[in-house]
Amino acid sequence: MDILSNLAVGFAGALTPINLMWGFIGCLLGTAIGVLPGIGPALTVALLLPITAKVDPTGALIMFAGIYYGAQFGGSTTSILLNTPGESSSMVTALEGNLMARNGRAGPALATAAIGSFVAGTIATILLTLFAPLVATLALKFGPAEYFAILVLAFTTVSAVLGASMLRGFASLGIGLTIGLIGLDSTSGIARYTLGVPELVDGIEVVLVAVGLFAVGEALYGVLYQKEETASRHRLTSLWMTRADWKRSVPAWLRGTLIGFPFGSIPAGGAEIPTFLSYSTERKLSKYPKEFAASKGVGAIEGVAGPEAANNASATGSLVPLLTLGIPTSATAAILLAAFQNYNLQPGPLLFQTSGELVWTLVASLYIGNVILLVLNLPLVGLWVKLLQIPRPYLNAGILVFATIGVYGMRHSSFDLFLMLGIGWAGVLMRRFDFPVAPVIVGMLLGPMAEKQLRNALSISQGDWMIFVTQPIAASVLAVTLLVLLVPYLLHKRGIKLHEDD
Amino acid sequence: MAGRWSVRPAQLAIGVGIVVISAVLAVGASRFPAEMGFVIMPAYVYPYAVAAFLGAVGLLMGYQALTGGFRNLADDHETSGAEPGGKSGATWVTAGLLGVALLISYIGFVLAAALLFACSARGFGSRSPVRDLAIGIALALPIYWLFTAGLGVSLPPLINAWI
Numbered sequence: 011m012d013i014l015s016n017l018a019v020g021f022a023g024a025l026t027p028i029n030l031m032w033g034f035i036g037c038l039l040g041t042a043i044g045v046l047p048g049i050g051p052a053l054t055v056a057l058l059l060p061i062t063a064k065v066d067p068t069g070a071l072i073m074f075a076g077i078y079y080g081a082q083f084g085g086s087t088t089s090i091l092l093n094t095p096g097e098s099s100s101m102v103t104a105l106e107g108n109l110m111a112r113n114g115r116a117g118p119a120l121a122t123a124a125i126g127s128f129v130a131g132t133i134a135t136i137l138l139t140l141f142a143p144l145v146a147t148l149a150l151k152f153g154p155a156e157y158f159a160i161l162v163l164a165f166t167t168v169s170a171v172l173g174a175s176m177l178r179g180f181a182s183l184g185i186g187l188t189i190g191l192i193g194l195d196s197t198s199g200i201a202r203y204t205l206g207v208p209e210l211v212d213g214i215e216v217v218l219v220a221v222g223l224f225a226v227g228e229a230l231y232g233v234l235y236q237k238e239e240t241a242s243r244h245r246l247t248s249l250w251m252t253r254a255d256w257k258r259s260v261p262a263w264l265r266g267t268l269i270g271f272p273f274g275s276i277p278a279g280g281a282e283i284p285t286f287l288s289y290s291t292e293r294k295l296s297k298y299p300k301e302f303a304a305s306k307g308v309g310a311i312e313g314v315a316g317p318e319a320a321n322n323a324s325a326t327g328s329l330v331p332l333l334t335l336g337i338p339t340s341a342t343a344a345i346l347l348a349a350f351q352n353y354n355l356q357p358g359p360l361l362f363q364t365s366g367e368l369v370w371t372l373v374a375s376l377y378i379g380n381v382i383l384l385v386l387n388l389p390l391v392g393l394w395v396k397l398l399q400i401p402r403p404y405l406n407a408g409i410l411v412f413a414t415i416g417v418y419g420m421r422h423s424s425f426d427l428f429l430m431l432g433i434g435w436a437g438v439l440m441r442r443f444d445f446p447v448a449p450v451i452v453g454m455l456l457g458p459m460a461e462k463q464l465r466n467a468l469s470i471s472q473g474d475w476m477i478f479v480t481q482p483i484a485a486s487v488l489a490v491t492l493l494v495l496l497v498p499y500l501l502h503k504r505g506i507k508l509h510e511d512d
Numbered sequence: 513m514a515g516r517w518s519v520r521p522a523q524l525a526i527g528v529g530i531v532v533i534s535a536v537l538a539v540g541a542s543r544f545p546a547e548m549g550f551v552i553m554p555a556y557v558y559p560y561a562v563a564a565f566l567g568a569v570g571l572l573m574g575y576q577a578l579t580g581g582f583r584n585l586a587d588d589h590e591t592s593g594a595e596p597g598g599k600s601g602a603t604w605v606t607a608g609l610l611g612v613a614l615l616i617s618y619i620g621f622v623l624a625a626a627l628l629f630a631c632s633a634r635g636f637g638s639r640s641p642v643r644d645l646a647i648g649i650a651l652a653l654p655i656y657w658l659f660t661a662g663l664g665v666s667l668p669p670l671i672n673a674w675i
Contacts, residue, residue: 175583177572181530184566188533191559198555203540226609233601233635403636407629407644408651410605414612414628415621415659419667427613431606443526443582461558468552 013139020370024072024378032069033375036076037382043412044084045394046405051081051325052341052451053224056217057416059349067355068368072375074349078342079131079383082325086123086318087394091116101282102289102317106302110309118251122259122311123318124388130267130319131380134326137271139373142362145334149359154466155477157335159487161460164337166491169449176495178445186453189214197465209425216348216455218417220341222430223447225413227437229406234438251311259315262292266319273320274327274339288320289313326376333357333369336459341451348455523577530570537563604635620670625652 023029036058043054058077065073089100090107103123110119152160169179192203193213204210251259266288273284292312293302301307329346331337336358338344350357361369387394417430440447471477478484541559576582608631616624629648630641638644659667 177569177576178582180565181569181573184530184562184569185533187562188537188566191537191562195555198544200544200555202544202555202559203537229632230602230605233605234598401638403633403638404629404644404647406636407632407648410609410632411625411629411648411652411655414609414616414625415655415667418616418621419659422617422668424613424617427609427616431609431613434609435606439526443523457562464558465553473552 013143016366016370017139017374019367020372020374021377023068023367023371024374029069029072029371029375030378032065032073033076033379033382034386036073037080037379037386038076040077040080041084041087041383041387041390041394042080042397044081045087045397046084046409049081049228049409050085050224050342051078052220052345054081054084055342055345055349056220057225057412059217059345059352059416059420068371070349071368071372072379074346075372075375075379076382078325078346079127079322079379080387082322083124083127083383083387084394086127087120087391090119090123090314100285100321102285103314103321106289106309106313106317108309109307110311110314113308115309115311118255118311119309119314120391121251121388122255122315124384126259126263126266126315126319127322128380128384129263130270130322131326131383132377133264133267134271134274134323135373135376135380138326138330138376141275142330142334142373145330146359146362149335152335152359152483153481154463154470155481155484156487158460158463158467159478159484159491160335160337161456161463163487163491163494164339164456165449165453165460166494168339168452169446170495175444178443179449182440182445182447182449183453186450186455187457189219189450190454190457197462207425209421209423213458214429214454215420215426216345216451217420218426218430219433219454220345220451221413221416222433223437223440223450225409226430226434227441229410230434230438231441232406235442255311258296258298258310258312262288262312262315263319265291265295266316266321267323269316270320270323271327274324275330276339284320284324285317288316292316329376333361333372334359336361338452338455341448344451344455520577520581523582524574527570527572527574527577530573531567532570534563534566534570537566601635601637605632608632608635617668621667622649622652622656623670625655 024033039058040051040054043049043057044051049057055074055077058073085100086103086107089104090111093104093108107116107119107123110116165183169183170176190213192210194201194211201211266284269288269291270284273287292310292315293299296302296310296312298307298310298312301310302313325340325342328339328343331339332343332347334357336347336356338347347357355361355365355368413430414427417426418424420426437447439445440450467477468475478488537559541556541563544554544556544559573582608628611631612624612628615627626645626648629651630644633644633647634641656667660669
């Protein structure tokens with residue numbers, strides 16, 4: 011079968027000692043930084059981007075796979091042990107996992123998170139292997155009008171579905187679109203909104219904005235508003251799960267994967283929905299409902315197993331639209347896209363044609379990365395816990411140093427550093443007034459894409475705007491967009507809120 | 513609550529700010545030079561669209577700010593007033609970052625990073641600047657070697673490739 015032979019080639023490319031080494035390093039770095047409170051996978055990948063400047067593309071991408079998975083596991087570790095989720099999709103893990111930890115069961119919680127992620131990741135990668143080529147062939151039929159419609163859908167779902175306020179989500183999107191406008195317009199050759207500053211002619215880098223918002227913004231926000239935390243340590247007794255634990259976890263892992271993968275692979279931005287969905291499913295199906303956090307119990311292991319699996323499956327799922335269509339559905343995917351573009355790779359249906367070998371190597375390294383994660387991280391948990399004991403001031407100061415390296419390493423421009431600081435303060439403002447951050451990154455990256463597709467579509471239709479309604483696929487995607495916009499509003503009017511703890 | 517109008521100044525400022533940004537976009541777009549030849553969608557169409565979008569958002573936010581504040585704002589338990597050391601801490605961190613931006617090409621990466629480290633640590637509550645500076649240098653040196661010699665990412669030196 012074609013897929014198997016492609017995969018075999020991929021494995022051959024990935025299983026070289028050098029690439030394995032990059033995978034290990036990536037995993038270690040990813041976990042080390044993902045463990046740090048406040049740093050999620052998106053920021054970790056952004057910070058580690060400059061490292062890959064001199065590494066060959068295959069090795070660099072494999073490193074990223076390691077970093078991606080490592081960062082997720084690191085985030086789970088912090089959530090369980092310190093109750094400080096690095097991002098909103100880890101909130102559920104923090105809820106149940108920390109409860110388990112406080113009752114002396116930190117080990118099993120971590121174990122179920124790690125093994126669950128491994129199971130989910132492997133299954134999800136298999137699904138990715140099966141579906142991605144299919145979607146890519148389908149996507150070849152997409153014209154600019156269809157792409158534009160999908161991009162509009164992606165904009166809408168990222169801004170409108172998550173977060174408390176659709177309006178603030180749209181505001182963030184608008185800011186992102188604005189940032190995306192800065193720079194040289196490729197079609198007309200006009201330099202837009204550069205205010206005479208030469209550094210702006212190339213536009214603003216995604217990594218800069220990500221690092222500014224996440225790292226600098228979080229640091230400043232932490233200084234201004236957060237009280238000193240007393241991080242309670244938990245004795246790590248045993249990592250092993252009992253038979254009962256296994257019996258409860260395995261179905262939860264499978265359910266979590268089945269929930270997570272579809273959500274990750276559609277342009278519906280984010281891993282929050284599948285994790286929360288998985289949590290409520292586990293709660294409803296569990297034979298031990300009293301153990302859950304909401305019932306003031308001791309912490310139920312399914313409540314960690316399911317959401318962790320869902321989280322990982324959804325992350326892998328988001329690689330489907332990224333690789334086949336070139337559309338990122340989360341901040342992390344957006345940064346991965348930026349990384350791809352740095353190597354002059356344009357993800358999309360043509361990627362499988364032109365750089366097929368590279369893609370399959372990446373897929374193979376996803377499998378391998380999963381294994382590395384399991385093998386490496388569980389024994390080293392003690393080490394990661396030690397990292398968390400570094401005093402807070404040094405931890406944050408170190409993060410800022412890395413941020414500087416990341417940003418300065420790109421263009422050696424002091425202007426970039428000033429920009430990073432400014433964006434950091436903007437991030438404080440956003441956090442203070444509850445503006446979501448993901449739409450900024452997505453808007454910034456997808457905005458120019460949308461403009462290009464709009465132009466191409468209009469060129470083909472000779473200026474006829476009706477093309478978006480007359481082409482069936484484009485029209486139906488736009489209809490879905492309208493639904494996404496209107497349905498929550500209508501539900502809200504009837505008193506039903508789409509809130510997380512329902 | 514007296515009447516429908518209840519103004520939140522900070523939020524109103526944000527709404528106004530967004531409208532201002534959209535106006536800047538529109539003004540900028542109007543200044544784009546006309547393009548030669550036959551062009552289906554000139555370079556100003558999309559910026560105008562974004563400006564219109566942002567303008568609408570900003571106006572709506574201003575409206576929300578005037579009638580009771582942003583909707584569904586999370587409970588302010590973690591931001592109910594800045595921490596006592598907060599503002600001065602933020603100043604230290606900002607100073608550190610500014611320092612790096614201004615000085616890095618003059619004093620090299622290691623010293624600039626150490627400076628940033630010390631200032632940030634101070635901002636976050638550490639009270640021993642000399643020790644922080646030392647730790648900063650101890651941290652920055654191996655990183656410098658790793659990146660320049662090991663990974664080929666060039667960072668500005670002070671004297672030579674080793675510091």
